[in-house]
Amino acid sequence: xxxxxxxxxxxxxxxxxxKNQRKQQDRMKKDFTPTALDFGPLKILLxxxxxxxxxxxxxxxxxxxxxxxxxxxxxxxxxEMIHNPHVNNDLLxxxxxxxxxxxxxxxVPWETLQSDDIVIIPAxxxxxxxxxxxxxxxxxxxxxxxxxxxxxxxxxxxxxxxKKDYTVIVHGKPKHEETRATFSHSQSNTPxxxxxxxxxxxxxxRYITGEAAPDTFYEAFKGQYSQGFDVTxxxxxxxxxxxxxxxxxxxxxxxxxxxxxxxxHYGLTEANAGERFxxxxxxxxxxxxxxxxxxxGMLEEPADLAIVVGGYNSSNTSHLVELCEEKLPTYFISAPxxxxxxxxxxxxxxxxxxxxxxxxxxxxxxxxxxxLTSGASCPDALVEGVIRRLLSFYGLEHKADELTLVD
Numbered sequence: 001x002x003x004x005x006x007x008x009x010x011x012x013x014x015x016x017x018x019k020n021q022r023k024q025q026d027r028m029k030k031d032f033t034p035t036a037l038d039f040g041p042l043k044i045l046l047x048x049x050x051x052x053x054x055x056x057x058x059x060x061x062x063x064x065x066x067x068x069x070x071x072x073x074x075x076x077x078x079x080e081m082i083h084n085p086h087v088n089n090d091l092l093x094x095x096x097x098x099x100x101x102x103x104x105x106x107x108v109p110w111e112t113l114q115s116d117d118i119v120i121i122p123a124x125x126x127x128x129x130x131x132x133x134x135x136x137x138x139x140x141x142x143x144x145x146x147x148x149x150x151x152x153x154x155x156x157x158x159x160x161x162x163k164k165d166y167t168v169i170v171h172g173k174p175k176h177e178e179t180r181a182t183f184s185h186s187q188s189n190t191p192x193x194x195x196x197x198x199x200x201x202x203x204x205x206r207y208i209t210g211e212a213a214p215d216t217f218y219e220a221f222k223g224q225y226s227q228g229f230d231v232t233x234x235x236x237x238x239x240x241x242x243x244x245x246x247x248x249x250x251x252x253x254x255x256x257x258x259x260x261x262x263x264x265h266y267g268l269t270e271a272n273a274g275e276r277f278x279x280x281x282x283x284x285x286x287x288x289x290x291x292x293x294x295x296x297g298m299l300e301e302p303a304d305l306a307i308v309v310g311g312y313n314s315s316n317t318s319h320l321v322e323l324c325e326e327k328l329p330t331y332f333i334s335a336p337x338x339x340x341x342x343x344x345x346x347x348x349x350x351x352x353x354x355x356x357x358x359x360x361x362x363x364x365x366x367x368x369x370x371x372l373t374s375g376a377s378c379p380d381a382l383v384e385g386v387i388r389r390l391l392s393f394y395g396l397e398h399k400a401d402e403l404t405l406v407d
Contacts, residue, residue, distance in 0.1 A: 002054075004057035004058060004060070004061040005061050005065070006052070006057050006060050006061060007060070007064060007090075009090075009379075009381060010052070010060070010086075010087070010379035010380065010381050011379075011380060011381060012379075012380035012381045012383065012384035014384045014400060014403065015051070015380035015381075015383055016380065017403075018035055018037075018046065019051075019380075021035075026048075029048075029290065031048065031297075032048050032049075032293050032294050032296065033048065033297055033298075033300075033301075034046055034047055034048060034297065034298040034301060034371070035048070037387070037403060039391060039394070039396050039399045040367070040394075040396070041366065041367055041368065041394050041396075042367070042370070042390060042393075042394050042396065043367055043368070043369045043370070044369075044370050044372050044387060044390065045298055045301050045303060045369065045370070045371050045372065046372050046373070046383075047291070047294040047295055047297075047298050047371070047372065047373035048290075048294040048297060048298070049287070049290040049291050049293070049294040050291055050294065050373045050374045050375075050378075050383065051374050051376070051378055051379070051380045051383065052376065052377070052378070052379065052380065053285065053286075053287030053288075053376040053377075054148075054149070054150075054285075054287065055123050055148025055149065055150055055151070055285065055287075055376075056082050056123060056148075058123070058146060058148070058149075059081055059082060059122065059123035059146035060081070060082070060087060062120070062144065062145075062146045063077070063081055063091060063096070063120055063146060064091075064094075066118060066120060066144055067091070067094050067095070067096060070118055073116065073117065073118050074097075074114070074117045074118065075095065075096050075097070075117075075118045075120065076096065076097050076098070076099050076113070076117060076119045076120065077091065077096055077097070077098050077099065077119075077120045077122055078098075078099050078100060078119065078120070078121055078122055078126050078130065079098055079099070079100045079101060079102055079104075079122055079124075079177055080098065080101075080102055080122060080177075080313075081120070081122050081123065081146070082122070082123050082311075082314075082377040083102075083310075083311040083314035083315070083317075083375075083377050084310065084311040084314065084375075084377040084378055084379070085311055085312075085334060086334075086335075086379060086382065087379070096120075099113075102177060102313055103175055104175075104177075104180065110133060110137065113137050113139065114137075114138075115137060115138030115139060118143075118144055119134055119139050119141070119144065120144040120145075121142065121144065121145040121146055121147055122146060123146050123147065123148045123151070124147070124148070124151065124176075124177035124178040124181060125147035125148070125151045125152070125155070125177075125178060125181035125182070125185075126141075126147075126177075126181050126184075127180055127181050127183075127184035127185075128184045128185060128188055129184060147181075148244070148285070150244050150285035150286070151178055151181070151182070151244055151285075153283065154182055154241050154242065154243075154244060154283045155181075155182060155186070157241055157280055157283055158170075158182065158186040158189065158192070158239075158241050159185070159189050161190070161239040161278040161280065162186060162189035162190030162192075163189060163190075165190070165237060166190065166237045166238055166239045166278045167190060167191040167192065167193070167234045167235060167236075167237060167238045167239075168186045168190055168191070168192045168193075168238070168239060168240075169192075169193055169195060169201075169204070169238050169239070169240045169254075169258065170182055170183055170186065170192060170194045170195070170240075170241055170242065170243070171194075171195055171196075171201075171240060171241070171242040171243065171246055171250070171251050171254050171255075172194055172196065172242055172243030172246060173196055173243060173246075173315060174194045174196055174223065174224050176243060178243050178244065178245070178315075179194060179243045182241070182243065183226075186226075186241075187226035187227070191226050191228070191229050191230070191234040192225070192226045192229075193221060193224055193225040193226070193229065194221075194224040194225075195224075195254065197250065198250065198253060198254060198257070200221075201254045201257055201258065202257070203220060204221070204235075204258075205257070205258065205261045207231050207235055208235045208258075208261055208262065208265060209261065209265050214231045217231040218231070236276065237275075237276045237277075237278075238258060238262065238276070238277060238278070239277065239278025239279075239280045240254060240255040240258055240280055241283045242283050242284060243315065244283065244284055244285040244288055245284075245285070245288050245315040245316035245376070246284065246288075246315070246319065247292065247319045247322065247323075248284050248288065248289055248292050249292075251283075251284060255280070259273065259277045262277045263277070287316075287376045288316055288319075288376070291316065291320060291373070291375075291376060292319065292320065292323065294373065295320050295323045295373055296323065298371050298373065299323065299324065299326075299327045299328070299371070301369075301371070303328060303370060303371045304328070304329075304362075304363050304365075304368050304369050304370065305328055305329045305330065305331065305362075305363075305368075305370055305371070306324035306327075306328045306329070306331070306370070306371040306372070306373075307330075307331050307333065307370055307372050307373075307386060308320050308321045308324060308330060308331070308332050308333075308373055308374065308375070309333055309335075309372075309373070309375070309378050309382055309383055309386055310332075310334065310374050310375030310377065311334060311375065311377060311378070312332070312334055312348045312350065312355075314375045314376075314377055314378075316375050316376045316377070317332070317374070317375025317376075317377070317378065318332075318350045320373055321350060324371065324373075328371065331345055331347040331358070331361070332347050332348040332349075332350060333345070333346070333347050333348070333386070334348070335382060335385070336382065336385035336386045336388070337389075339361065339386070339389050339390065339393075341361070341393065342361060342362045342393040342394075343359055343360065343361050343362065344357070344358070344359055344361060345357070345358050345361040346358075362390075362393065372386065372387070384400070387400055388400050
C-alpha cells in the first residue's frame with residue numbers, strides 16, 4: 001500500500017515499532033488479538049489495528065503540501081479536513097480557513113471567495129451542489145481534492161445500481177458530511193433515501209410492504225429522501241450502500257433485513273432475489289472493518305476498562321466506543337491530558353453529546369488491565385501520549401522506552 005508524507009508530529013516511534021512488528025507477524029491481517037504491553041501494575045492491551053487510515057493520510061499529505069507550496073495564496077477547506085481537533089487546529093494555525101462547519105453552516109460567505117483562492121475538498125468528499133458553486137466562482141472544484149477513495153467507491157457503487165433502476169438506500173448519519181456527499185452524488189442518478197439505524201430501516205420496510213400509508217412517508221423521512229421521491233414506486237427495487245464509517249454489523253443487518261422484506265413481499269427466491277434487491281456487497285472501508293474487528297478481538301480478553309482515543313465528532317471512533325461499552329466501562333477521550341489523575345478523567349458521552357467527569361477512573365488493584373484503541377483519524381502520537389500518561393500515574397513513564405512485548 002502507498003505510503004504518505006505525514007508530518008512527524010503525528011507519528012510515534014513507539015507505536016510504529018509495535019505496528020511494524022505485528023505486520024511482520026501477521027502479513028495477512030488475520031490475527032485480531034491485541035498486543036500486550038505488560039508494565040507490572042499496569043497492563044495495556046493495544047488493539048491490532050487503529051489510527052490513521054489510507055484516506056486520512058492521503059488527505060493530510062495533500063493539505064499540508066498545498067499549504068507549503070502556496071505561501072502567498074488564501075487557502076480554504078470546505079469543512080474540517082477530518083474529524084480530529086488536533087489536525088484541524090494545526091491547519092487553522094497555518095492560516096487555512098474553513099468555509100463551513102461540520103453541519104454545513106456557512107462560516108465564510110461564498111461571495112468573498114476569489115477565483116485564485118485555493119479550496120480543498122476534505123476527506124469526506126462534498127456534494128455536487130458545492131462543486132457547482134465553486135465552479136461558478138471560477139474555482140476548479142477538484143484541483144485540491146482529498147476525498148477518500150473508499151468514499152468514492154461507494155459513490156461508484158450507487159451510480160452502478162442506480163443506472164440499473166434500483167433506488168439507493170444509504171445507511172448513514174443524515175447530517176454527516178460524508179453521508180450528505182453520498183446522498184448528493186447518488187440522487188443525481190437515482191431516487192435515494194437515508195436511514196440512520198435499524199429502527200428507521202424497519203419503519204421504511206413498512207412502506208415497502210404497503211403496511212404504512214404512503215402519504216405519511218414524507219413527514220416520517222423529512223430531509224432524508226431525494227427530490228421527487230415517489231414512495232409508491234421507488235421502493236420496489238432497492239440496494240443498500242453506506243457511510244464508510246458505520247458499524248459494520250449494523251450495515252450488514254440493515255441490508256439483510258431489507259433483502260428479507262423484499263424477498264418475502266414479492267415472493268422471490270434466493271435465485272431471483274436480484275431482480276429487486278441489488279448486490280452491493282460491503283461498502284465499508286478496509287480500515288473501518290479492521291479497526292472494528294480488532295476491537296471485537298480485543299474484547300475477548302479480560303480487562304478492567306477500555307480507553308478509546310479520537311475526535312468527539314468522529315463517526316468511526318464513536319462506533320469503537322459503542323462496541324467497547326457493550327462489555328466494559330469505556331472512556332472516550334480526545335487527548336492524554338483529559339486523564340487528570342489515576343482517579344479523575346474527563347471523557348465524552350457521545351450518546352448525550354456532552355463531556356462528563358468521572359472520579360472513579362483506574363481501579364485500585366495489584367494489576368490494572370486496560371484495552372486501548374483509537375479512531376482512524378487519530379494520530380499515533382496521541383496514543384503514545386495516552387500510554388505515557390497512564391504509566392506516569394504509576395511512576396513508570398520511563399518504561400515506555402524499555403517496552404516489553406508479551407505474547
